[in-house]
Amino acid sequence: MTSRDGYCWTPEDGLKAGVPSLGVISPASNISSSEVLYDVIVIGAGYCGLTAARNAAIAGLKVLLLEGRDRIGGRSWSSNIGGYPFEMGGTWVHWGQANTWREVVRYQMEGEVEKSHDFTNGVKHFELNTLQGTTTMSHDEEDEVTESAFKKFTNIDGAYGRETIPLPYTTFRNPASIPLDSQSAQDRINEIANVLTAQERAILETSILLCSGGTLETTSFHEFMHWWAMCGYTYQGFLDLLITWKFRGGQSTFARKFFDEALATKRLSYTFNTPIKHIKDTGSSVAITTRTGQTFRALRVISTLPLNVLGAVSFDPPLPAGKQAAIAIGHVNQTIKVHAELSNKALRSWTGVTYPHNELYYAIGDGTTPAGNTHIVCFGGNNKHMDPEADISVTQNAVSSMFDPSNYGGKEVEIQRLVFHNWSKDEFAKGAWFFAPPKLLVNHLDDMRAQHGSIVFASSDWALGWRSFIDGAIEEGTRAALQVTKDIEALKAGRPSL
Amino acid sequence: MTSRDGYCWTPEDGLKAGVPSLGVISPASNISSSEVLYDVIVIGAGYCGLTAARNAAIAGLKVLLLEGRDRIGGRSWSSNIGGYPFEMGGTWVHWGQANTWREVVRYQMEGEVEKSHDFTNGVKHFELNTLQGTTTMSHDEEDEVTESAFKKFTNIDGAYGRETIPLPYTTFRNPASIPLDSQSAQDRINEIANVLTAQERAILETSILLCSGGTLETTSFHEFMHWWAMCGYTYQGFLDLLITWKFRGGQSTFARKFFDEALATKRLSYTFNTPIKHIKDTGSSVAITTRTGQTFRALRVISTLPLNVLGAVSFDPPLPAGKQAAIAIGHVNQTIKVHAELSNKALRSWTGVTYPHNELYYAIGDGTTPAGNTHIVCFGGNNKHMDPEADISVTQNAVSSMFDPSNYGGKEVEIQRLVFHNWSKDEFAKGAWFFAPPKLLVNHLDDMRAQHGSIVFASSDWALGWRSFIDGAIEEGTRAALQVTKDIEALKAGRPSL
Numbered sequence: 004m005t006s007r008d009g010y011c012w013t014p015e016d017g018l019k020a021g022v023p024s025l026g027v028i029s030p031a032s033n034i035s036s037s038e039v040l041y042d043v044i045v046i047g048a049g050y051c052g053l054t055a056a057r058n059a060a061i062a063g064l065k066v067l068l069l070e071g072r073d074r075i076g077g078r079s080w081s082s083n084i085g086g087y088p089f090e091m092g093g094t095w096v097h098w099g100q101a102n103t104w105r106e107v108v109r110y111q112m113e114g115e116v117e118k119s120h121d122f123t124n125g126v127k128h129f130e131l132n133t134l135q136g137t138t139t140m141s142h143d144e145e146d147e148v149t150e151s152a153f154k155k156f157t158n159i160d161g162a163y164g165r166e167t168i169p170l171p172y173t174t175f176r177n178p179a180s181i182p183l184d185s186q187s188a189q190d191r192i193n194e195i196a197n198v199l200t201a202q203e204r205a206i207l208e209t210s211i212l213l214c215s216g217g218t219l220e221t222t223s224f225h226e227f228m229h230w231w232a233m234c235g236y237t238y239q240g241f242l243d244l245l246i247t248w249k250f251r252g253g254q255s256t257f258a259r260k261f262f263d264e265a266l267a268t269k270r271l272s273y274t275f276n277t278p279i280k281h282i283k284d285t286g287s288s289v290a291i292t293t294r295t296g297q298t299f300r301a302l303r304v305i306s307t308l309p310l311n312v313l314g315a316v317s318f319d320p321p322l323p324a325g326k327q328a329a330i331a332i333g334h335v336n337q338t339i340k341v342h343a344e345l346s347n348k349a350l351r352s353w354t355g356v357t358y359p360h361n362e363l364y365y366a367i368g369d370g371t372t373p374a375g376n377t378h379i380v381c382f383g384g385n386n387k388h389m390d391p392e393a394d395i396s397v398t399q400n401a402v403s404s405m406f407d408p409s410n411y412g413g414k415e416v417e418i419q420r421l422v423f424h425n426w427s428k429d430e431f432a433k434g435a436w437f438f439a440p441p442k443l444l445v446n447h448l449d450d451m452r453a454q455h456g457s458i459v460f461a462s463s464d465w466a467l468g469w470r471s472f473i474d475g476a477i478e479e480g481t482r483a484a485l486q487v488t489k490d491i492e493a494l495k496a497g498r499p500s501l
Numbered sequence: 502m503t504s505r506d507g508y509c510w511t512p513e514d515g516l517k518a519g520v521p522s523l524g525v526i527s528p529a530s531n532i533s534s535s536e537v538l539y540d541v542i543v544i545g546a547g548y549c550g551l552t553a554a555r556n557a558a559i560a561g562l563k564v565l566l567l568e569g570r571d572r573i574g575g576r577s578w579s580s581n582i583g584g585y586p587f588e589m590g591g592t593w594v595h596w597g598q599a600n601t602w603r604e605v606v607r608y609q610m611e612g613e614v615e616k617s618h619d620f621t622n623g624v625k626h627f628e629l630n631t632l633q634g635t636t637t638m639s640h641d642e643e644d645e646v647t648e649s650a651f652k653k654f655t656n657i658d659g660a661y662g663r664e665t666i667p668l669p670y671t672t673f674r675n676p677a678s679i680p681l682d683s684q685s686a687q688d689r690i691n692e693i694a695n696v697l698t699a700q701e702r703a704i705l706e707t708s709i710l711l712c713s714g715g716t717l718e719t720t721s722f723h724e725f726m727h728w729w730a731m732c733g734y735t736y737q738g739f740l741d742l743l744i745t746w747k748f749r750g751g752q753s754t755f756a757r758k759f760f761d762e763a764l765a766t767k768r769l770s771y772t773f774n775t776p777i778k779h780i781k782d783t784g785s786s787v788a789i790t791t792r793t794g795q796t797f798r799a800l801r802v803i804s805t806l807p808l809n810v811l812g813a814v815s816f817d818p819p820l821p822a823g824k825q826a827a828i829a830i831g832h833v834n835q836t837i838k839v840h841a842e843l844s845n846k847a848l849r850s851w852t853g854v855t856y857p858h859n860e861l862y863y864a865i866g867d868g869t870t871p872a873g874n875t876h877i878v879c880f881g882g883n884n885k886h887m888d889p890e891a892d893i894s895v896t897q898n899a900v901s902s903m904f905d906p907s908n909y910g911g912k913e914v915e916i917q918r919l920v921f922h923n924w925s926k927d928e929f930a931k932g933a934w935f936f937a938p939p940k941l942l943v944n945h946l947d948d949m950r951a952q953h954g955s956i957v958f959a960s961s962d963w964a965l966g967w968r969s970f971i972d973g974a975i976e977e978g979t980r981a982a983l984q985v986t987k988d989i990e991a992l993k994a995g996r997p998s999l
Contacts, residue, residue, distance in 0.1 A: 061559060061560050062559050062560075063561055098597075098599060098669065098670060098731075098966060099596075099597040099599075099733070100599070101596060101597075101598070101599045101600075101601075101602035101603045101606070102599075102603050102606070103599075104599035104966075105599045105600050105603040105976075105979070108599070108600070108670065108965065108966065108976055108979075108980070109979050109980065109983060113668070113670040113671055113965060113966075114668075114670075114671050114674065116668065118667075169616075170611070170612075170614070170746075171596065172596060172606065172611040172612075173611055173612050176612065233596075235597070235733060235737075235738065235741065237735075237737075239733075239735075240733060243733065248668075267990075467606065467611060468596060468602075468606065468611075478603075478606055481603070481606075481607050482606075482607065485607060492765075
C-alpha cells in the first residue's frame with residue numbers, strides 16, 4: 004500500500020509524492036454507523052494512540068480509533084521500497100527503553116533488530132566539514148573528540164549530571180535541576196567555550212541539534228541533560244540508546260503488531276483519513292466532530308494530538324490556560340531527515356558532519372539497499388531549515404555537501420535515490436519529535452499532562468521518561484488507557500443501566 | 502499481617518519465626534467451590550504469577566491463582582517491621598529494566614524509589630578483610646579496584662563482551678558466545694589470574710559470588726557475561742542497575758499493585774496456603790490436585806514454579822526429557838541474605854567484603870531504621886553456606902566478622918536486630934534467584950521455556966533478558982498471559998458452546 008505521506012526521488016522518475024508503507028491500513032475504516040456511543044475514542048494512531056487503543060480494547064472497552072492520515076505510526080513509520088525499509092521518523096530502539104522493549108519482547112521481536120552502522124569495511128572514517136576546512140578521522144578518534152566534548156558540556160556537578168538529575172523520570176525532583184531549564188544549549192556552550200577545541204565545538208553543536216532539531220538558543224539545556232541522564236550519563240550510552248539498533252523490517256512492522264492485536268479483540272472500530280476539528284465535552288459524554296462534519300460520541304476521549312497541532316482543534320469547554328500557554332509556546336523540533344542511496348559502497352562505514360553552513364549537518368551509513376547502494380541517513384533542522392521537496396536540487400546539494408570531493412579522489416557522490424518526509428509541513432505533526440525550548444517544561448509539563456474533563460491528553464511530548472521517543476508514546480498510551488479503563492469501570496459500576 | 506516466612510532476632514526477644522509483610526493477603530482465599538472450570542490457573546503468586554494472573558484477568562479470562570505461601574511476591578518480598586521495610590529477596594530496580602520499569606511508571610511509582618547507599622556522612626569507607634589481612638579504602642578507591650578487576654574479567658574480545666554478546670536478550674545468537682557457557686567463573690579467573698592483584702581478585706571473586714550465590718566452579722561465565730551485557734558492559738552500569746534503587750516502601754508495595762489490580766477486575770479467584778502436588782492434562786482441560794487433595798480445573802495452566810522446585814510436582818503426562826534434564830541439573834544460587842541493625846550510625850556509609858573465610862562475604866549500609874540504627878544488608882552463598890536460623894550466634898558472628906575491630910577503635914559492632922529468610926530451606930524456592938551452572942543454558946534454555954500440552958511454563962529462571970530478576974518474572978508472566986489469552990480465544994471461537 005502507498006501512503007500519501009513522504010517523497011521519493013530517483014534520477015529516472017524524478018520527485019514523487021507518496022511512498023509505500025506497511026503502516027497503511029486497508030480497508031481504511033471498519034465502521035458503518037456513527038450512532039454508536041463508544042467507551043473511548045482515541046485520537047491519533049501513532050504509538051501512543053495504538054497503545055491506548057490496544058490496551059483499552061484488551062481491557063474490554065469499546066474503542067474507536069480516529070486518525071487523520073492513511074497510516075498508523077504517527078511520527079514513526081517506515082517506507083518499504085523494494086522490500087527495503089527507510090525510516091521516515093522515529094527509528095532506533097534499545098532494551099534500556101522500558102516501554103518499548105517490554106513490547107518488543109512481548110511481540111517476540113527481540114531478534115528482529117540490527118545495527119544501523121557497520122564499520123567493518125570501506126572508508127571507515129568520520130568526515131568533519133566546517134567553515135574552517137575539512138578533516139577525516141577514524142571512528143575511534145571521532146568517539147574520543149565527541150566524548151570529550153560531551154563530558155565538558157554535561158559536567159555541571161563533577162558527576163556529569165548524575166547528582167543533579169539522579170532520577171531521570173522525575174528530573175525536577177532535585178531543585179538543583181530546575182535552573183538548567185532556564186538555560187539554553189547556547190548558554191551552556193558559552194560557559195565552557197574556552198575549554199572546547201574547535202573540533203569539539205563543531206561536533207558538540209551538531210550533536211545537540213541532532214537531538215533538538217531547533218537552534219542552540221531554542222534548545223533547553225535541562226531537556227538535553229534529561230536525555231543524557233536517560234542514557235546513563237555517558238557518551239557510549241548515548242550511542243547505544245539513541246542511534247544503534249533498528250528493526251530489520253522497519254518501524255511499521257512493530258506498529259502493526261499493536262494495531263493487529265487491538266483489531267483481534269473485535270472491540271476496535273477505526274477510521275483513517277478522518278481529521279478532527281472540534282471536541283465538545285458535555286460532562287456525560289464527549290462529541291468529536293470531524294472536518295467533514297461527521298460526529299462520533301464516547302464516554303471518554305484520549306487525545307494523542309502532539310503539542311504543535313493541538314491548537315488546530317477547538318475544545319468546548321476551552322482548554323485551561325496552562326495548556327493553552329504550552330500550546331502557544333510549542334516545541335522547537337523541525338528536524339529534516341533525508342535518506343540517500345549512494346552508489347559508492349565504501350561509504351557504508353562513513354559518518355559525517357557538515358556544519359554550520361549546510362542544510363544537513365549530520366549523516367551516517369545506515370544500510371545497503373537491494374540495489375547494492377550505500378544508504379545514508381542525513382539530518383538537518385531549524386538552524387538552516389529547508390523543505391526538502393521544494394527544490395530537489397537544493398536537497399541533492401545538501402547531501403553532496405556532506406562529502407568533500409577531495410576526500411574521495413575528487414569525485415562527487417552519486418545519488419541514486421532520495422527518500423524523506425517533510426515533518427514541518429505535515430499538518431498532523433508540525434515538526435518532528437518533541438524538543439523543549441527553555442522554561443516550557445518547568446512551567447508547563449504538568450499542564451500538558453493534565454486531564455481536561457473527560458479528555459485524557461497523552462503524548463510522547465509530555466512523557467516522563469523517554470519523552471519525544473517511541474518509548475514515551477507507549478508510556479503515555481499505557482497511562483491513558485489505564486486511567487480511562489478505571490474511569491469507565493467506575494462509571495458503569497455506578498450506572499448499571501448503561 | 503505476619504507471614505510464616507522469615508525470621509527476626511533481637512536481643513530482647515531472641516529468634517522468632519515469621520515477620521510482618523504487606524504481601525500477606527487476607528482473607529487467604531476468595532473461593533467457595535472447586536467445581537468451577539477456570540480459563541486459566543496460575544500457579545505461584547510471585548511477580549511472574551501476579552503478572553500472568555493480572556494480564557489474563559484484564560484480558561477477560563476467568564483466573565484462579567494458587568499459592569503455597571501466605572503471601573504474594575515469591576522470591577521478592579519485604580518485611581515491614583515498625584514501618585521500616587527489610588527486603589527479604591529481590592530488591593533493586595532501575596529504569597533500564599524494561600518490564601519492571603514499565604510497571605513502575607504504569608503504577609505511578611517512579612517517585613517512590615530511593616538509593617540504598619548513602620556515602621555523605623560517617624565512615625565513608627570500604628573495608629576489605631581477607632586471609633591476607635584487613636584494609637580500608639575510600640569508595641572511589643573501591644570503585645577503581647573493582648572496575649579494574651571487572652574489566653580484566655570481562656574483556657574477552659577487546660570490547661568487554663560487546664562484540665561477543667551484542668544483544669543481551671539473544672545471547673547465543675553470536676556463535677562466539679556459546680563457548681563461554683562451557684566455562685565456569687573459576688575457569689575465566691584462571692585465565693587472567695596473573696594480571697589480577699590480590700585485592701582485585703578478592704573483590705572480583707566476591708562480586709561474582711554476589712551474583713551467582715554458588716561457587717566459582719558452579720557459576721557459568723556466559724551467564725555472568727549476560728548480566729554484564731544487560732548492564733551496558735560497564736561497572737558503573739552494574740552498580741546502577743543491580744544495587745542502587747529500591748522502593749521506599751519495600752517490594753511488597755509494588756507487588757500489591759499487581760494483585761490489587763487483578764482483584765479489581767472481579768475475574769480473579771485465588772487461594773493462598775495451597776501447595777500443589779499433581780498436574781494432570783487430559784487434553785481438553787487440566788486438573789490440579791493440591792497436597793490436601795483438592796482439585797481445580799482449567800482450560801490452561803501457567804506454572805510459575807521455579808526450576809529448583811518443579812521436580813516436587815508430578816505431571817501426567819510426564820514432562821519431556823529436556824525439561825526433566827534441566828530440573829535434574831537445577832540452578833546453583835543458594836544466597837544467604839541477612840539484614841542487621843547496628844547501633845553505630847557512622848556505618849551508614851560503609852561497605853565491606855570479608856572473604857573467603859566468612860559465611861557472609863559482602864555487605865553495604867542500606868538505610869537508617871526508625872530506632873536510628875544503621876541497617877546493613879549482608880550476603881553469603883554456597884561457598885561457605887549456613888542456615889542463618891540454625892545457630893544465631895554463628896549468624897551474629899558472621900555479621901560481626903564483616904568488621905575488623907581494629908578499624909573501629911577496637912570495638913565490635915553491636916547488633917540490635919537480625920532479619921532474614923532462609924531461601925535454601927524454603928520448599929517453594931529451594932534457593933534464591935536463578936543462576937546457571939555451566940552448560941545449563943546452552944543445552945536447556947529452550948527446554949525450560951517450552952510449553953507442555955496445555956501448560957505454559959513461565960519463570961524469571963528462563964527469561965530472556967533480566968533472567969533471575971523481578972524484571973524477568975514480569976517478562977515471563979507477560980509472555981505466558983498473552984499466549985494463554987490467544988489460546989483461550991481461539992478455543993472459544995472454535996467451541997461457541999463453552
